[in-house]
Amino acid sequence: MNISERVKKDCCGCSACMNSCPRDCIKMTPDKDGFLYPEVCEVLCVECNKCVKVCPVLNEDTPANKPKAYLVKNRNKELRKTSTSGGFFAAAAKYVLSEGGVVFGVGFDDNFNVRHSYIENIKDIKKFNRSKYVQSEVGHNYRKVKEFLRDGRKVLFSGTPCQVEALLNYLGEDPDDLYTMDIICKGVPSPKFWKKYLSWHKKKSGKDIREVRFREKTYGYGSTTMRVVYSDGTEYDEPYDVDPMLQFYSKEMISRPSCYDCKSKGKHRRSSFTAGDYWYVSGAAPRMDDGIGVSQVLVNNEKAAAAFEEIKKYLDVEPLDFDKDSAINGGMMVTSAKPNPRREEMYADLDNMSMGALQRKYFPATFKLKNRIKRKIRPVMYNMGLLKIYKKSMRKRQSTKSSKR
Ligand SMILES: Cc1cc2nc3c(=O)[nH]c(=O)nc-3n(C[C@H](O)[C@H](O)[C@H](O)COP(=O)(O)OP(=O)(O)OC[C@H]3O[C@@H](n4cnc5c(N)ncnc54)[C@H](O)[C@@H]3O)c2cc1C
Structure with a gap:
């Protein structure tokens, strides 16, 4: 494998190198599949190596911590409905903002590009x-984090x-006023595939898009559902095995190459908090299972x-046994997904076929x-209360199957 093939496979696109470059000679440029990779202006580069020192892929670091695990639900039910799992992020954000702090996260811009701000x-x-479920563009936000910390803000x-490891490498420390939350992450699809998906919606409906909700509850x-709200208020609503974005994602066809051999996974992390879904809530803590979602934290x-003691006031909390309960749900926490054998073929087709034709193929x-x-x-x-029972029995079947393997 030559250097450029290695970079294509391993680079996670976190933008730490771009943020760290004192001469601003690195920019992030999309490759043919739409993933961002660093491009160095060799005329300006003075080979200071800062970009190499901050790279989370080249500088793997696993702390020897012993995390405490919890199941949590945000006490605000409405907020929990608009969160992916149990609304831990919203609680942590509320704590930091109520202390006069600043919160960095991932949202849509006016054109539904996925960006940090x-x-x-x-x-x-x-x-x-x-x-x-798209790789976010970080831009120069690590620099902004540093400026806010310098101003004495949380x-x-x-x-x-x-991205969290990239920030910590860029800062060179984990300052007292900084809290980081990483997610249990299966992988991030390409912004180019996402754009094609959005155009498919506009063409199909003849309308603009007003809102996108990846996992509408x-x-x-x-019951993973994609909801798209069009400009006239009408709605598209399809499950993960019908909606092309969720379908190509769940079948491992569109994530970034580095996600299939992720160097940042693990049960021991440098972040303050790790948040994810928890599918075995009915077994581990039945009282927390109301069908609206829980976060494993x-x-x-x-x-x-210390911060969690403050954040707790916004949450209903149930302790989990880190080694026992976290482990059963720990697949994506520690293991990278396997790429679909047809992933390369799909990306080769991306420019030449419509979304509908790709899905039919x-x-x-x-x-x-x-x-x-x-x-x-x-x-x-769903209205008869049968969907929950069906999903639960499917999940039980799956977990029995995988424990037999
Ligand atoms: C790409 C992706 C893959 C995931 N894969 C898994 C998985 O395999 N298993 C699992 O248990 N959980 C996974 N999660 C995490 C899970 O979906 C929830 O985000 C997590 O449980 C937090 O939910 P919440 O209810 O606390 O808050 P929410 O309100 O749902 O959290 C939103 C938080 O996620 C961040 N976020 C949103 N989109 C992105 C993005 N594209 N890149 C980086 N950060 C983002 C936001 O900044 C915000 O902090 C994944 C999340 C993402 C974004």
């Missing part, structure tokens, strides 16, 4: 609520594990533990009558 008011937390930075927490160090079963009927009866099953 920051907020300073509690009323803006919703901008960052919900997972966006900062919460949330992002993927590689209309049919409950366990790892509190990774003493600084985080790679997922022909989506269009079968049996699946159409399944989609139609989903709302009926």
Whole structure:
């Protein structure tokens, strides 16, 4: 493998190198699949090596901490409904903002590009609520974090594990006023695929897009649904095995190459908090299972533990056994997903085929009558309370299967 093939495979696109360059000679440029990679202006480069020193891929570092694990639900039910899992992020953000701090997270810009930015008011937390299953553009936000810390403000930075490691490497320390929240992360799809998906919606509906909700909870927490609200208020609402964005993502066709061998995964992390879903809530803590969502949270160090005591006032909390309970849900915490064998073929087709044609080629079963009927009866099953029971039994079957393996 030559150097450029290595970079294509390993670089996680975190932008630490761009932020660290004292001569501003690194910019992040999309490759043919739409993922950002650093491009160095060799005329300006003085080979100071700062970019190499901050790279989270070249400088792997696993702390020897013993995290404390919890299941949490935000006490504000409405906020929990608009959060992906249990609304831990919103609680942590509220704590930092109420201390006069600043919160960095991932939201949409006016054109639905997925970007990091920051907020300073509690009323803006919703901008960052919900997972966006697309790689975010970090821009120069690590530099902004440094400026706010220098001004004596508390900062919460949330992002993927590689982005949090990138920030800590860029700062060269974990300052007292900085809190970081990384997510349990399966992988990040390409912004180019995302743009194509948005254009498909506009073409299909003849309307502009007003809102996108990746994991709408209309049919409950366990029933992953893509909701797109159009400019006239009408809605598109499809499950993960019908909606092309969720379908290509869940079948491991569109994540970044480095996500399939992620260097930032693990049960021991440098972040303050790690947040993810928890699918086994009915077994581990039945009282927390109300179908609206719970977050599994790892509190990774003493600084985080002190803040968690404050954040708790916004949460309903149930301790988990880190080694036992976290482990059963720990797949994506420690293990990278395997790429679909047809991933390369799909990206080769991306420029030449419409979204509909791609879906027909790679997922022909989506269009079968049996699946159409399944989609139609989903709302009926939900209203009768049967969908939750069905999902629970499927999950139980899956976990028995994987424990037998
Ligand atoms: C790309 C991606 C993959 C994930 N994969 C898994 C998984 O395999 N298993 C699992 O248990 N959990 C996974 N999660 C985490 C989970 O979906 C929730 O984000 C997490 O549980 C926090 O939910 P919440 O209810 O506390 O807050 P929410 O309000 O849902 O949290 C939103 C937070 O996520 C951040 N965020 C949103 N989109 C992105 C993005 N594109 N990149 C970086 N940060 C983002 C926001 O800044 C905000 O802090 C993933 C999340 C993302 C974004």
